[in-house]
Amino acid sequence: MSRTAVIGAGPCGLAQLHAFEQARLDGIDVGEVVCFEKQSDWGGLWNYTWRTGLDAHGDPVHGSMYRYLWSNGPKECLEFADYSFDEHFGGPIPSFPPREVLYDYIVGRAKKSNVRQFIRFDTAVRDVTYDGRSFAVTVESWETGPGVLRTEIFDHVIVATGHFSTPYVPEYPGFESFPGRILHSHDFRDAVEFAGKNLLILGSSYSAEDIALQSLKYGAESITIAYRTAPMGFGWPDGITEVPALQHLDGRTAHFADGSTREVDAIILCTGYQHHFPFIDPELRLQTTNNLYPPGLYKGVVWTANPKLLYLGMQDQYYTFNMFDAQAFVARDVVLGRLPLPEADAMAADVAGWLAKYAAVDSVMEQIDFQTDYVRELISLTDYAEFDIELVRAHFVTWEHDKDESITGYRDKSFTSPCTGTVGPVPSSTWWDELDDSLARFLKR
């Protein structure tokens, strides 16, 4: 019997288990599927933990999730095509839910498809090697005890461990003697910790944008965001300012490229993440920066150097849960032989075509179009449910405009579901004024 290992039970891993289960319900022999998850529960990044740094077993903490995180894109852009928000919540809900709501939704489908039985929790993968025929996957389980390694053989390995867990942490002159906290956004948990503080944030992507807003919302005195190449340029509320690159610190004083200075109490590095797979034989590791088309992956999923190894969700992301689904269905059909792979040179040519197309991408709008085209192709390859992807593309464009119009107000907008046509109701409180991010409160808004 064919054996498939899935590493990680976050959105990608759960999508993969769901995909296999859908095939099994159709009477297809999917062989044995085993999912290894080092956390004690499912959900990956969406499984919030108060822990930072190292976990109870001395392993790096997977989570980068923080309190009061709300979706930064419309939920309609990430809706599962085969499990709508309407189905899960029994009726329409606003378009920008907080973490707990999205967690509930992801887990809801996993419960419905009954995939928990395939997951070995508290089990960290320590090594993956390939001997020319099959994979040896070595794991350490907290149930059998630390230091007890066990190796199992698999025909296929699907890596679904995410790429927002291992921080990229640069150093600037003066960090060594800065008299305050310096942390990476990976270790950011609760904006309340910074109430009354003057914060310096380094970065100009989603983390910087969102952590700046969160911190101001929960009481930070001021936030200075230093960018390296260009400011985000949103219409920031009073209290948030963007300045050119940090040069160095002198005690509490931050010096920037334009000669200006600020006194700051804490520094948050929103400097991004590394694709990091220390648990895989170096020869099998995906090596890429965070971008929309990592090299060496046919259809963005199949490791061309060895097509029995597959990677999910390794792209930078506009599309998320629905893209993971589309990838998982492709991965499943490759594993089951239902989606025949072309010869190596044809796969390489296909990848080269996408990379050439990506190289020509020149703007945010073109990035949205690029990933839309990619997801559209994925969906054409399998029996994953159809949804109105052109509407999702349009939503992303509207969403970008909404952000430019009001960075504190865009989360109050409504979008239409590409799956059900349901319109997200306008919430009764604005995101900026709503401090309670619980599911219970959200469903009453």
Added chain:
Amino acid sequence: MSRTAVIGAGPCGLAQLHAFEQARLDGIDVGEVVCFEKQSDWGGLWNYTWRTGLDAHGDPVHGSMYRYLWSNGPKECLEFADYSFDEHFGGPIPSFPPREVLYDYIVGRAKKSNVRQFIRFDTAVRDVTYDGRSFAVTVESWETGPGVLRTEIFDHVIVATGHFSTPYVPEYPGFESFPGRILHSHDFRDAVEFAGKNLLILGSSYSAEDIALQSLKYGAESITIAYRTAPMGFGWPDGITEVPALQHLDGRTAHFADGSTREVDAIILCTGYQHHFPFIDPELRLQTTNNLYPPGLYKGVVWTANPKLLYLGMQDQYYTFNMFDAQAFVARDVVLGRLPLPEADAMAADVAGWLAKYAAVDSVMEQIDFQTDYVRELISLTDYAEFDIELVRAHFVTWEHDKDESITGYRDKSFTSPCTGTVGPVPSSTWWDELDDSLARFLKR
């Protein structure tokens, strides 16, 4: 030629390199000695870093050192017998130096014995296995690039990676929703971060004691220390209180076993460390709690199950640098065959004798006597320089009494060197009032 790997270039690893170099200067063939250090510089824990959690390469940060740390024992109790404080500083200095001074001292001897040439910095050991004849040590170097593993063969491996790097991090009910920072002392860097805050500290050992005092000294509003079995019971200054075990948190409110409650802003877990060797084949890993005589180590150093594998500094510690020296000289002479090992059953009997003796230890004073006897035996086994160990024993007793007398004042006391007879001068400022922990300031006190 015989090859020996030393893992780690902190106090233990540097002691080991120094020991080999002393033999080489005596005309002895020590073979090739290679020390692997994952940090970019030497000093181990004493090499302060602002980083917490994961380092620049996604590896766990080794350091647990924090700013404003002063020695919590008299420097005379840790003095190298063959490199006195007088020799290093050119004259007497007070008995309780801050971190930078001790770092300078450790590194000073390493420079004198010219051992830097043996250290491969930026090189993490990833795997150590034994095939019945020799060890295969697999390393990843940031110089050759991440993901490039290289394996070298060694006759002996000496593990000197310390055991205060991997935190033991328990969870209490309510941590999940506590609206403030929760950190382990491993991630504590700067007491100034907690100025004005009401802190809850969990623990009743050195970290709890020292971090409570530091935090108050640098402006914390209040510190509540919760103990599980017994309070430390020192005469705490106003602002520090000890209470029975934490039961749970309800929002910011901490509930203790005596029914009392406190509103707290941040929680510091001073809950200790794990001996953690994920880079060694599980069959070769020392497994022990933090105690004065880890099982399975002949003379506290030689891994009895395979005497070509040695561990330094794995004991809980009253004695530190001089004990590491005495161990390193024993390890060296075992490796060089100058200290013949008895048969396995005789080694086991020797270990059993120490464990039986340790089992009878019943008080702090008996612990001091126990470790004194252990170090005395080590010193009798090699040509490591003699020092007045009976004086050191007496110093520890005096020091414990000094702490009971004044927990804020004991660092102002003077002790006599067991190596040179020099008396540490009384500093011109008290530790409690001295906020500058630099070497430059210390040498002027």
